[in-house]
Amino acid sequence: MVSISGSGKGTGRATARPSAKSNVPRTLEAANPAALPAAAAVLTKATLRAAALLGLSNAALARVVGVSESTVSRLASGQRALEPGTKPAELAALLVRLYRSLDAMVGNSDRQRQLWMASYNRAFNAAPKDAIESADGLSRVLRYLDGARAVV
Template identity: 30%
Template sequence: MQLARILGVDEKCLGTEIDPASWLGQRAQKLIRIYQYLSARAGNDDAGVSQWMRTSNRRFGCSPRERLQKAEGLDEVMAYLESLL
C-alpha cells in the first residue's frame, strides 16, 4: 500500500492510533502538511493536487508521488514545497 511505503511502516501499523510525537506521527504530520499546502495552492481542487502528484518533476527526476515512496522523499517533497513559499 502506498501510504505504508510513504510513512515507512508495515501496513498493519496503519490501523492503529499514531502518537503525534513519535517518528511515525511526525512523518504523518508532514504528509498532511504536504496535502494541505498543495490543496491550498490548487484552490482546494483535488484533481489539481492529484495531477501535480502524478506529473514528473525535474527537481525529483520522477513524479512527487514516486519520490514520496523513497525513504528521504517525504522530507525532500516537503522542503521543495516550503521553498515555494
C-alpha cells in the same frame, strides 16, 4: 494494579503487578478507538484524509510513514493510532503538511492535487507520490512546495 503481599502480620509490601487489561494504549495500538488520546486520533484522521485526497493507496501511505499495509488498515478501522513522538507520527505530520501546502497552491481541486502528485517532476527526478516514499524525498517535496509558495 497494585497488590499487597506478605504474611498478614503487618509486613506486607506493595508490589506492582501489571493487570491483564491495561487501559493505556501501546504505541500505535488501542483496544478501543474511543479511548485513543486526542492528539493520536487527530493525527491519524488527518493523515488518512490527506493520503486519500493526495490519491495515495494504503500501500503507498504505508511506505510513506514506514509502517505495514496491515497497520494502515488498522489505522483506518480505528484499531490503532499514530502516537505523537514516534517516527511514523513524525512522517505522517509531514505528509499532512505536504497536503496543506499543495492544497494552498491548487485550491480545493482534487483533480489538480492528484495530477501534480502523479506527474513526473524534474526537481525530484520522479513523481512526487514516488519521491515521498523516503523521508529524504518527503522533505525535498516539502521544501519544493514551501519555496514555490514563497515566490512573490
